Amino acid sequence: MSGALARSGRFWSSGGWLGAILPPALVLLAVGLAVEWAKAAGLLPITIPAPSQVAAVAPAQAADLWWHAQSTLRNAALGYVISAFVAFTLAGVALSLARAERPILSIGVAIDCIPIIALAPIFAVWVGAGPTLGVVIAGIAAFFPLLLGAVQGFKATDANARELFHVMAASRWQRLRLLSWPSALPFIFAAFKIAAPLSLLGALIAEWMGTDRGLGAMIIYALFSFNVPVVWLTILTVCAISALAYGLIALVESRVVTWGTDAEAGG
Amino acid sequence: MTGIVIEDVSKSFTIGKGSVQALSDITVTLPPGSFTALIGPSGCGKSTLLRLIADVLPPTSGTIRIGDKTPDTARRAHEIGFVFQDATLLPWRNVLQNIRLPAEVAGIPAVRDPRYLIDLVGLKGFEEARPSQLSGGMQQRVAIARALSLDPKVLLMDEPFGALDEITRQRMNMELLRIWKETGTTAVLVTHSIAEAVFMADTVLVLAARPGRIAQSIAIDLPRPRTLAMMRDPAFNGFENAVRAALFGDEVEAA
Ligand SMILES: Nc1ncnc2c1ncn2[C@@H]1O[C@H](COP(=O)(O)OP(=O)(O)O)[C@@H](O)[C@H]1O
Ligand SMILES: [Mg+2]
Numbered sequence: 001m002s003g004a005l006a007r008s009g010r011f012w013s014s015g016g017w018l019g020a021i022l023p024p025a026l027v028l029l030a031v032g033l034a035v036e037w038a039k040a041a042g043l044l045p046i047t048i049p050a051p052s053q054v055a056a057v058a059p060a061q062a063a064d065l066w067w068h069a070q071s072t073l074r075n076a077a078l079g080y081v082i083s084a085f086v087a088f089t090l091a092g093v094a095l096s097l098a099r100a101e102r103p104i105l106s107i108g109v110a111i112d113c114i115p116i117i118a119l120a121p122i123f124a125v126w127v128g129a130g131p132t133l134g135v136v137i138a139g140i141a142a143f144f145p146l147l148l149g150a151v152q153g154f155k156a157t158d159a160n161a162r163e164l165f166h167v168m169a170a171s172r173w174q175r176l177r178l179l180s181w182p183s184a185l186p187f188i189f190a191a192f193k194i195a196a197p198l199s200l201l202g203a204l205i206a207e208w209m210g211t212d213r214g215l216g217a218m219i220i221y222a223l224f225s226f227n228v229p230v231v232w233l234t235i236l237t238v239c240a241i242s243a244l245a246y247g248l249i250a251l252v253e254s255r256v257v258t259w260g261t262d263a264e265a266g267g
Numbered sequence: 268m269t270g271i272v273i274e275d276v277s278k279s280f281t282i283g284k285g286s287v288q289a290l291s292d293i294t295v296t297l298p299p300g301s302f303t304a305l306i307g308p309s310g311c312g313k314s315t316l317l318r319l320i321a322d323v324l325p326p327t328s329g330t331i332r333i334g335d336k337t338p339d340t341a342r343r344a345h346e347i348g349f350v351f352q353d354a355t356l357l358p359w360r361n362v363l364q365n366i367r368l369p370a371e372v373a374g375i376p377a378v379r380d381p382r383y384l385i386d387l388v389g390l391k392g393f394e395e396a397r398p399s400q401l402s403g404g405m406q407q408r409v410a411i412a413r414a415l416s417l418d419p420k421v422l423l424m425d426e427p428f429g430a431l432d433e434i435t436r437q438r439m440n441m442e443l444l445r446i447w448k449e450t451g452t453t454a455v456l457v458t459h460s461i462a463e464a465v466f467m468a469d470t471v472l473v474l475a476a477r478p479g480r481i482a483q484s485i486a487i488d489l490p491r492p493r494t495l496a497m498m499r500d501p502a503f504n505g506f507e508n509a510v511r512a513a514l515f516g517d518e519v520e521a522a
Contacts, residue, residue: 158355164355167349174372182359259359
């Protein structure tokens with residue numbers, strides 16, 4: 001009986017991932033076909049190529065694309081990981097020192113309010129326009145969602161559950177491990193999912209400050225040589241990487257957070 | 268078996284600049300192994316009284332003893348089982364893991380075999396189920412099994428079946444009495460139902476509000492084991508009327 005229950009539970013949670021991928025794939029296909037048709041009918045400006053034109057340049061660009069993408073990915077991933085460490089450390093301080101929570105969140109909001117595009121040139125002056133800038137800007141872009149997710153997540157324990165742990169005479173560490181951490185997981189995953197595309201975007205913007213390697217640099221080169229299909233090829237690659245990063249985290253989440261949660265809407 | 272002695276206990280909460288007296292001068296003794304029902308209008312301090320006994324909150328004045336221990340010592344010795352109005356199960360743990368939680372936290376082997384407890388509350392076959400796969404009544408039974416897992420000397424229940432339908436509730440009450448009998452724990456049940464209070468308890472404590480105090484203590488002199496048939500007994504109705512009179516005072520005649 002319970003076996004059947006558990007099986008049906010698994011079926012609904014992670015099952016049917018084909019069903020999750022198929023609808024967006026069909027939409028993309030439809031949009032692609034529509035653009036192809038509109039281009040053929042002469043309805044689109046010269047800045048928008050037909051999907052077939054983009055596909056045609058892809059094989060010749062593949063090696064370049066991969067070389068540039070590696071750098072962007074590395075900067076974004078490094079910034080993301082460092083940002084997560086800083087955000088979680090600060091969240092830990094905010095949660096253990098009640099007085100620190102407001103100032104820390106305020107700093108987070110302030111950082112989040114400054115447009116990345118305005119921050120990038122300032123940091124470019126300090127750290128140069130190389131890979132370091134990519135890491136820094138990627139980290140800043142991802143910072144606030146990670147901080148907020150961690151702080152909110154660790155505060156998301158049910159009041160009755162806290163009383164239960166008190167009655168059971170649980171230690172601080174047991175509360176953290178057995179209650180706060182699992183309660184926080186859905187929030188933390190939501191934050192990681194939101195932050196991943198942001199740090200990729202941050203790394204990209206940093207590359208516009210004048211580096212010679214990275215997908216951002218590739219876009220600039222293609223723009224200056226007015227190679228419209230390559231511009232779009234690069235943009236589509238960035239989109240694909242973003243979606244892939246989001247999907248990967250969602251996949252891990254579905255393996256870890258196997259219970260139904262209220263926080264799912266956050267993702 | 269362990270009794271609960273409550274002496275001159277008062278509790279006030281500070282809200283902003285003011286303060287609310289939730290409980291005033293509660294003095295009552297709950298004998299070892301007894302079953303006590305707490306009934307009263309909402310806001311009269313029933314939950315607060317349970318929280319004081321469980322050492323979730325300290326009293327403003329007065330003393331509480333659980334056997335020869337303070338509530339704090341009894342809590343740390345894992346002698347208190349608490350059942351909340353909603354089951355408060357950890358959603359990421361299955362039934363068996365939820366029932367094992369108190370033993371895991373205490374760092375000792377479960378005093379009562381979790382599988383025996385699952386059997387006791389009628390959930391055999393659901394060991395691996397997650398709380399979200401259970402009905403409200405089943406979740407509440409898991410919560411009771413969890414509260415019993417370290418064989419607590421006192422079992423405190425705050426409207427545990429409040430959210431259940433009448434039929435399930437009646438069934439749960441019968442099971443609860445059977446479990447109580449089997450474990451010999453000193454039970455305190457907060458309820459909104461006069462019939463439930465009379466059916467379950469040795470003593471019904473009727474609380475009055477503002478400030479929360481014991482209006483009357485009514486001994487329920489019905490034989491055990493209690494059966495559903497007893498509810499049609501004139502003696503049962505007599506006790507119900509006594510509780511009703513204590514709850515509503517003059518309003519009963521006025522209406
Ligand atoms: N943590 C708290 N802080 C402030 N006031 C409280 C708190 N808990 C209970 N109260 C107040 O104490 C009174 C009794 O509450 P409670 O014990 O929950 O009543 P009951 O369970 O009988 O409905 C109410 O007036 C309530 O507002
Ligand atoms: Mg209450």
